[in-house]
Amino acid sequence: xxxAFRAMDVEPRAKGILLEPFVxxxxxxxxxxxxxxxxxxxxxxxxxxxxxxxxxxxxRKFTPQYKVVLMFVRxxxxxxxxxxxxxxxxxxxxxxxxxxxxxxxxxIAYPLKGDHGTVDSxxxxxxxxxxxxxxWTNKKHHVLETEKTPKDWVRQHRKEEKMKxxxxxxxxxxxxxSEVLYYSVEKKGNVSSQLKHYNPWSMKCHQQQLQRMKENxxxxxxxxxxxxxxxxxxYEVPCVLxxxxxxxxxxxxxxxxxxxxxxxxxxxxxxxxxxxxxCGMQVYQAxxxxxxxxxxxxGRKLSVQGFKEALFQFFHNGRYLRRExxxxxxxxxxxxxxxxxxxxxxxxxxxxxxxxYDGKERPExxxxxDAEDLEDLSEESADESAGAYAYKPVGTSSVDVRMIDFAHxxxxxxxxxxxxxxxxxxxxxxGLQSLIDIVTEISEESGE
Numbered sequence: 265x266x267x268a269f270r271a272m273d274v275e276p277r278a279k280g281i282l283l284e285p286f287v288x289x290x291x292x293x294x295x296x297x298x299x300x301x302x303x304x305x306x307x308x309x310x311x312x313x314x315x316x317x318x319x320x321x322x323x324r325k326f327t328p329q330y331k332v333v334l335m336f337v338r339x340x341x342x343x344x345x346x347x348x349x350x351x352x353x354x355x356x357x358x359x360x361x362x363x364x365x366x367x368x369x370x371x372i373a374y375p376l377k378g379d380h381g382t383v384d385s386x387x388x389x390x391x392x393x394x395x396x397x398x399x400w401t402n403k404k405h406h407v408l409e410t411e412k413t414p415k416d417w418v419r420q421h422r423k424e425e426k427m428k429x430x431x432x433x434x435x436x437x438x439x440x441x442s443e444v445l446y447y448s449v450e451k452k453g454n455v456s457s458q459l460k461h462y463n464p465w466s467m468k469c470h471q472q473q474l475q476r477m478k479e480n481x482x483x484x485x486x487x488x489x490x491x492x493x494x495x496x497x498x499y500e501v502p503c504v505l506x507x508x509x510x511x512x513x514x515x516x517x518x519x520x521x522x523x524x525x526x527x528x529x530x531x532x533x534x535x536x537x538x539x540x541x542x543c544g545m546q547v548y549q550a551x552x553x554x555x556x557x558x559x560x561x562x563g564r565k566l567s568v569q570g571f572k573e574a575l576f577q578f579f580h581n582g583r584y585l586r587r588e589x590x591x592x593x594x595x596x597x598x599x600x601x602x603x604x605x606x607x608x609x610x611x612x613x614x615x616x617x618x619x620x621y622d623g624k625e626r627p628e629x630x631x632x633x634d635a636e637d638l639e640d641l642s643e644e645s646a647d648e649s650a651g652a653y654a655y656k657p658v659g660t661s662s663v664d665v666r667m668i669d670f671a672h673x674x675x676x677x678x679x680x681x682x683x684x685x686x687x688x689x690x691x692x693x694x695g696l697q698s699l700i701d702i703v704t705e706i707s708e709e710s711g712e
Contacts, residue, residue, distance in 0.1 A: 280372040283359065285470040287463050288496045291506030291544030291560055291616060292669060295473030296466075297489070299357075299373060302497045303331050307473075308356060308488040314678060315670040316355070316490065320607065326600050327667050329493035330355050359489045361477050369474045373489065443562030447555045449548075465544060465559055495666055501623040505578050506544040506616050507699070508560075511535060511691035513614045515672030516683040526614075533564045534571045538702075539695030542566060542574050543616055548623030551583025572702050579706070581623065589621050589663050590707040594700060596665040601696045604689060609676040611689050614669065617699075621663040 283297040286304055299305045316330040332355055357373040445464065477487070496502035513535070514526035534541045542563030547556045558574065566574060579586045604610075676684045 280374050281357075283371040283373055285466050286494075287466050288502050288504055288546060289463070289466040289469060289544075290504050290546045290557065291465065291508075293469065293472075294669075294671075295469045297359075297371060297470070297473075298494070299491060302494050303491055304328075304494045305357060305359070305373065305489040305491050308490045309671040311673060311678075312670040313356070313490055315673050316492075318677060322603050323607070323667075326596075326603065326665065328495055331491035331493060355491050356488050357491060358486050360486045361474065369478060371474070371477075376488070443559050443565075445557045447557075449553055449555055463546065464557060495618060495620055495664055498662070499620065499622040499624075501548045502546070503548055503578065503621050503623040504544075504546045505542070505575075505619040507619070507695075508535065508541050508543040508563075509539065509615055509617050509667075509692050509695045510612065510689070511539045511694060515613045516611075516674055516681060517672075529564060534566060534568055535695075537568055538571070538698035539691055540571075540617075540699055542571060545574065545578055547578055547580075549580070549582025550623060550625055551581050554582060572706065575702060576706055578619070581625070585706075585710050586621070587707065587710055590703055590710075592663045593619060593665065594703055594707070596663070597696055597700050597703070600665060600667075601693060601700070604693055604696070607688065609674075609685050609687070611674045611685050612667065612670065612692050613672040613674070615667055615673065615692070616669045617696075618666045618668055619663065620666075 281299060283299060283305065286296040286298045289296045294306055294309075296304050296306045316327075319327060319330070356376055358376050359371055359373050361369050361371050363369055477485070496504065511530060512526075513530055514523040518526065530536045542558065543560045544563070545556070545558040548554075549556060556577070563574070576585070579589055674681050674683070674685065
């Protein structure tokens with residue numbers, strides 16, 4: 265466990281945490297859930313878990329923090345005194361699902377009883393009664409007990425589940441066809457709170473995760489999830505770009521069918537040409553008051569020129585290019601490239617790179633008003649007078665660049681891999697250089 269990472273306190277031990285969809289997920293197929301304001305959780309994949317626990321120190325600033333939870337156990341000593349005792353640090357929780365009285369599924373996170381054994385052996389029998397979860401979430405929950413349910417209810421339940429599954433498939437097909445979506449939002453309202461109603465990819469991943477867990481309920485209802493930093497938590501209206509990096513996406517353990525499928529996707533996209541492709545995008549265009557979402561299916565179809573136009577669109581607020589973001593992005597990309605060039609034997613197959621900035625801007629300089637007049641300028645009047653003001657972020661522009669998704673990462677340090685690679689991850693580094701070149705072109709062409 266890396267000691268540099270900040271710890272979170274979760275108390276008491278037995279209380280469950282109601283997990284919510286992470287509304288800023290724009291790519292990937294693994295469901296990401298909101299644990300709290302600054303923390304996310306996702307299904308534990310042994311290889312990704314191993315990566316975070318053995319992460320090279322110089323790479324930490326370019327990946328989400330692997331969060332640590334300090335657990336507290338209630339105790340009573342021989343003299344009758346009682347209290348809470350801090351226990352072992354963990355970056356993993358046990359997630360199970362429960363069904364409310366309307367048969368809606370809720371995912372609940374509990375501390376692990378211990379970090380030994382397999383996923384299936386995780387036991388929450390020492391937790392407080394489920395009524396504790398009820399009071400915490402203000403909802404009535406009960407654990408699914410399929411085998412103990414009357415046969416007629418089971419029959420009806422299966423029928424409903426089949427209909428839900430069919431509906432999910434229809435929605436997924438619609439999502440694939442609707443590759444780029446625009447939504448108008450109320451600029452005078454809280455834009456951030458409106459995002460949760462629009463992001464189609466986030467909701468789709470959440471629904472699919474629930475469906476997978478429910479279909480497997482007779483065999484298991486407890487899963488390990490790892491806790492990671494919520495990279496969007498410090499932004500009011502996060503604009504997120506998910507880029508699939510590298511010229512190769514399949515891991516060394518991929519089946520022939522899986523490898524062939526991934527190779528085909530790379531050959532038919534910009535991955536093969538420039539080592540990077542768009543996997544998802546969420547942009548708030550303050551000028552037009554629109555949210556734009558682009559999914560991976562559209563990203564695969566882009567030409568190199570189309571990829572460049574997508575990047576331009578990502579840094580454009582609907583009225584002008586956010587040129588002040590380009591310099592910091594280029595600096596961080598160059599720093600990351602230098603770090604990866606020093607990593608021996610690592611291969612980051614199917615890994616993504618996130619670029620994040622805040623779409624919410626504040627008026628800083630008036631083009632036709634005195635500075636004193638701006639002091640009392642409300643956000644509402646600023647939106648209404650958008651054409652009269654130059655919008656720039658107050659202080660230094662904040663933009664983040666982070667690597668994510670390491671389920672297929674390999675390195676000779678892992679020991680058990682059948683294939684051991686030598687040298688740098690040339691495909692990933694090639695993609696980074698292509699990205700640097702394209703952002704530089706955008707910067708130069710825009711007069712930066």
